Amino acid sequence: xxxxxxxxxxxxxxxxxxxxxxxARFVAAGIVPGQRVALIAPxxxxxxxxxxxxxxxxxVHAPIDHTLAAPEIETALTALGVDWQVRQAEPGAPHAVRQxxxxxxxxxxxxxPGQSAFLRLSSGxxxxxxxxxxxxxxxxxxxxxxxxxLQLGPDDRMLWLLPMAYHFAVSVLLYVDRGxxxxxxxxxxxxxxAAAARAAxxxxxxxxxxxxxxxxxxxxxxxxxxxxxxxxxxxxxxxAGTAAAFRARHGLGVRQGLGIIEVGLPFLSPGEAGERPGxxxxxxxxxxxxxxxxxxxxxxPGEAGELAIAGPGLLDAYLTPWRTRESILDHGFFRTGDLxxxxxxGAVTLLGRLKDVINVGGxxxxxxxxxxxxxxxxxxxxxxVSAGPDPRLGEQVVAEVELSVPVEPDALAAWCxxxxxxxxxxxxxxVVDRLPMTGSGKVKR
Numbered sequence: 001x002x003x004x005x006x007x008x009x010x011x012x013x014x015x016x017x018x019x020x021x022x023x024a025r026f027v028a029a030g031i032v033p034g035q036r037v038a039l040i041a042p043x044x045x046x047x048x049x050x051x052x053x054x055x056x057x058x059x060v061h062a063p064i065d066h067t068l069a070a071p072e073i074e075t076a077l078t079a080l081g082v083d084w085q086v087r088q089a090e091p092g093a094p095h096a097v098r099q100x101x102x103x104x105x106x107x108x109x110x111x112x113p114g115q116s117a118f119l120r121l122s123s124g125x126x127x128x129x130x131x132x133x134x135x136x137x138x139x140x141x142x143x144x145x146x147x148x149x150l151q152l153g154p155d156d157r158m159l160w161l162l163p164m165a166y167h168f169a170v171s172v173l174l175y176v177d178r179g180x181x182x183x184x185x186x187x188x189x190x191x192x193x194a195a196a197a198r199a200a201x202x203x204x205x206x207x208x209x210x211x212x213x214x215x216x217x218x219x220x221x222x223x224x225x226x227x228x229x230x231x232x233x234x235x236x237x238x239x240a241g242t243a244a245a246f247r248a249r250h251g252l253g254v255r256q257g258l259g260i261i262e263v264g265l266p267f268l269s270p271g272e273a274g275e276r277p278g279x280x281x282x283x284x285x286x287x288x289x290x291x292x293x294x295x296x297x298x299x300x301p302g303e304a305g306e307l308a309i310a311g312p313g314l315l316d317a318y319l320t321p322w323r324t325r326e327s328i329l330d331h332g333f334f335r336t337g338d339l340x341x342x343x344x345x346g347a348v349t350l351l352g353r354l355k356d357v358i359n360v361g362g363x364x365x366x367x368x369x370x371x372x373x374x375x376x377x378x379x380x381x382x383x384x385v386s387a388g389p390d391p392r393l394g395e396q397v398v399a400e401v402e403l404s405v406p407v408e409p410d411a412l413a414a415w416c417x418x419x420x421x422x423x424x425x426x427x428x429x430x431v432v433d434r435l436p437m438t439g440s441g442k443v444k445r
Contacts, residue, residue: 001157002176004200005044005184007092012179015049022053022095029097033058034108035083036119040064040073041095042088043164044184050086050095051168052176055117059084060109062119065165079320080119080131111135111316118169119319122261131319132261134169142264142313143174145286149268150230152204154179159202161186161193161211162235170264170313171206180204190214191222198223204230209238210382212254216245224250232257232268236442237277237350237368239375247273256280258350262315262334263287267348277372278340278350287311290333291342304364306354307340308333339366356386356445360423361393370397370426373419379407382435384443388428396427402435 002012010018031037037054039061041047054061064076066088077085077100086095109116111133118134134142152158158175160182175182183200185193194215197205202225207215212233215224231246234257243254253271258280260266266287267280283289290298291305299305310333317324328334339351351366358365367385374383381404388398401412409429416425436444 001181001200003045003048003182003184004196006188006196008045010045015045015052018045018049019052019056022049023057026053026057026059026097029084030099031057031059031084031097033114034060034116036060036062036080038062038064038077038080038082038085038100039165040066040085040087042066042091043160043186046088046095047164048172048182051164051172054086058114060116060119061168063165063168065163076121079121081319110322116316120166120169120261132315133317133319135316138313138316139169139173140177142170143177145284145312146170146174146265147178148286149265149284150174150204150232152178152180152230156203157181157183157200159183159185159193159197159200159205159207161205161207167206167234167259169261170259186211190218194218194222194224197228198225201225201227203227204232206232206234206257208235209233209242212238212246213242213381216242216249218249228252231255231271234259237371239277239372240275241376241378243271243275244273260309260334260336262328263309263311263336264313266309266311276349277375278352278368280348280350282346283309283311283348289342289346289348291340292335296330301344302341304339304341304351304366307336307338307348307350309336310334353445358385358387358397359395360390360397363423365397365424370399370416370420370424373416374399374401374412374426377407377412377415379403379405380412382443384435384445385426386445390427393423397424399426399429400432400435401429402432 002015003010037059039050051061062080062082064073082100085100086097088095115135117136117139120132122130122132158180164172183202185196231252231254233254238256246254255271256269258267266283269281288310290308292308293299293305314334337354339354340348342348352368356367370385371383374380380401382402384400386398387395390396412429438444
């Protein structure tokens with residue numbers, strides 16, 4: 001088996017034939033190598049076939065989240081400068097191909113003939129999304145580096161619960177390259193997801209903390225496969241409560257993966273019991289890291305600074321304004337904008353985004369530290385911590401929480417008071433119906 005989405009199951013030979021047939025349709029429609037093709041469709045075998053066909057043809061795969069509102073999709077089409085769009089009008093319908101006339105026509109291949117492969121907007125959690133361009137060679141380098149940690153091969157079957165519009169170049173393409181079957185399970189109830197995983201004999205699981213919380217609550221008898229050996233959480237920080245609940249229910253640790261569109265997969269935590277959110281461990285073998293101060297100089301071990309990463313598969317360019325890898329990197333390192341520390345053994349702990357640090361009376365408060373405490377409360381489904389004005393201290397800690405069961409903000413404040421120093425405690429806690437999220441599953445900042 002190569003792919004299964006509940007409606008379609010294909011062997012590798014059948015997948016190859018389907019991709020070849022889709023390439024023929026695209027060529028007949030007029031798509032030529034080097035052109036950018038936006039895929040706007042729900043996940044499943046048809047979307048995978050179209051994405052692989054774009055790459056096989058020599059065009060540039062530019063995925064766009066099909067759940068975006070129409071104006072958002074139009075904005076993305078313009079930002080990516082696509083030449084064609086491939087859409088699924090309704091569930092089960094074949095993908096329709098339509099030519100697009102960009103406001104500014106894009107060059108066929110700014111990286112050189114036949115080089116460009118993948119173009120995606122960054123997730124935009126903290127500002128305007130940027131077009132990130134990757135070449136075929138960059139993707140191949142990413143796959144090799146990531147699989148040093150994942151160790152996936154032809155005997156594996158991946159239960160895939162993330163949207164391909166945001167997770168593709170160092171995940172889905174890795175599975176196809178290494179012969180690891182893909183089982184799409186994101187649109188199912190948790191019990192149905194577990195049943196599909198058992199039926200397919202899944203050995204690996206890639207998900208967000210939200211998915212893992214649902215799977216941790218599976219009733220007795222609705223187990224995940226006995227052969228499951230690898231569980232990876234990504235998109236946002238994995239709270240300790242979810243990791244512990246998943247381990248208690250299924251007997252498996254959850255490994256925290258840090259995926260960055262400009263970098264690939266530089267970190268995959270050990271997944272040990274008691275692992276804290278953001279406790280990533282040492283980088284994968286192909287990568288090296290530095291923790292830098294505002295002047296770009298390394299800080300002492302244990303001190304907080306900006307996480308910078310060097311290694312294979314770093315982005316080839318930003319699209320608009322056009323910036324090549326050489327102009328983006330700082331002495332070979334990509335500066336992530338994340339605040340982190342590294343200990344004497346080289347283990348990295350993320351503290352949050354550099355721009356999100358809260359200055360309370362001269363004391364630096366890291367939002368992730370406060371979010372970790374709030375997320376550990378049994379009534380909290382999710383939270384977002386940020387800075388708010390304070391007439392005496394300059395800034396104060398402000399928290400928004402999404403609840404799974406009702407609880408008073410005063411009770412949450414008391415919970416924090418037992419676990420945080422006074423200046424780190426939220427000065428205001430607001431209960432919201434739903435936290436704003438990006439399409440990739442990250443909380444908007």
